[in-house]
Amino acid sequence: MEYVIKAVKLTKRFGDFTATNEITFEVAKGEIFGFLGANGAGKTTAMRMLCGLSMPSSGVATVAGFDVYKETEEIKKNIGYMSQRFSLYEDLTVQENIRFFGGIYGLTNRDIKIKSEELLEQLGLKNEAKKLVASLPLGWKQKLSFSVAVLHHPKVVFLDEPTGGVDPVTRRQFWDLIYEASARGITVFVTTHYMDEAEYCNRISIMVDGKIEALDTPENLKNQFKANSMDQVFYELARGAKRGD
Numbered sequence: 001m002e003y004v005i006k007a008v009k010l011t012k013r014f015g016d017f018t019a020t021n022e023i024t025f026e027v028a029k030g031e032i033f034g035f036l037g038a039n040g041a042g043k044t045t046a047m048r049m050l051c052g053l054s055m056p057s058s059g060v061a062t063v064a065g066f067d068v069y070k071e072t073e074e075i076k077k078n079i080g081y082m083s084q085r086f087s088l089y090e091d092l093t094v095q096e097n098i099r100f101f102g103g104i105y106g107l108t109n110r111d112i113k114i115k116s117e118e119l120l121e122q123l124g125l126k127n128e129a130k131k132l133v134a135s136l137p138l139g140w141k142q143k144l145s146f147s148v149a150v151l152h153h154p155k156v157v158f159l160d161e162p163t164g165g166v167d168p169v170t171r172r173q174f175w176d177l178i179y180e181a182s183a184r185g186i187t188v189f190v191t192t193h194y195m196d197e198a199e200y201c202n203r204i205s206i207m208v209d210g211k212i213e214a215l216d217t218p219e220n221l222k223n224q225f226k227a228n229s230m231d232q233v234f235y236e237l238a239r240g241a242k243r244g245d
């Protein structure tokens with residue numbers, strides 16, 4: 001098995017407070033790995049360390065084979081990233097966004113042109129190419145934002161609550177794109193609060209107060225907790241949490 005993310009006892013402390021506490025896990029190539037936890041559980045902190053944006057306090061981790069302490073620039077070149085907060089430029093057109101991010105990711109003009117046509121076709125956005133992103137519905141923005149994050153075929157794409165604010169049908173469409181990326185060998189690391197999305201993952205980890213308290217396939221977790229739904233599994237684990245709202 002080829003592992004694209006490996007973390008052993010990865011920890012981040014802010015002063016006396018341990019935000020992420022000795023988390024250990026591996027994610028295989030092409031796997032869709034769900035990273036769940038209540039508000040404040042430590043998900044964003046963990047994700048920032050894995051993206052090479054924040055130095056761990058202790059533990060070890062590699063992403064795409066690169067060390068999160070020493071090889072952060074290589075990590076950044078080999079990953080894609082999408083979050084609700086940072087995604088597309090609203091005041092640029094669809095096509096301009098694709099061109100801009102293609103450039104940032106170091107694609108040649110020729111590649112950008114080819115990829116851009118493929119992407120517009122795949123998303124059914126050909127007629128919208130010259131429209132401002134601001135004018136698109138949220139679900140379309142999210143799909144475009146994801147497609148842009150995998151434009152350079154990264155080894156891993158990190159998605160931080162990528163589908164906030166849209167209905168289950170639109171989320172399902174978004175997940176079709178995730179499955180395609182995974183089928184092309186791109187590893188997907190995704191945080192979410194939606195339990196329908198959790199069910200779509202190959203494996204899920206659930207964090208409580210900085211620690212990973214459960215990690216398995218949705219099916220096995222439901223069996224383990226004698227639960228009918230992921231909602232119930234999540235509730236069983238998260239109700240003991242001290243952090244959060």
Ligand SMILES: Nc1ncnc2c1ncn2[C@@H]1O[C@H](COP(=O)(O)OP(=O)(O)OP(=O)(O)O)[C@@H](O)[C@H]1O
Nearest residue numbers: 014017019037038039040041042043044045046243
């Ligand atoms: N720079 C920082 N300094 C001090 N404390 C921090 C810092 N960043 C995060 N924390 C704390 O670490 C804990 C975990 O935060 P984190 O953002 O990782 O949680 P999360 O699981 O991503 O939550 P959410 O779902 O709300 O985004 C929180 O209690 C937060 O207040």
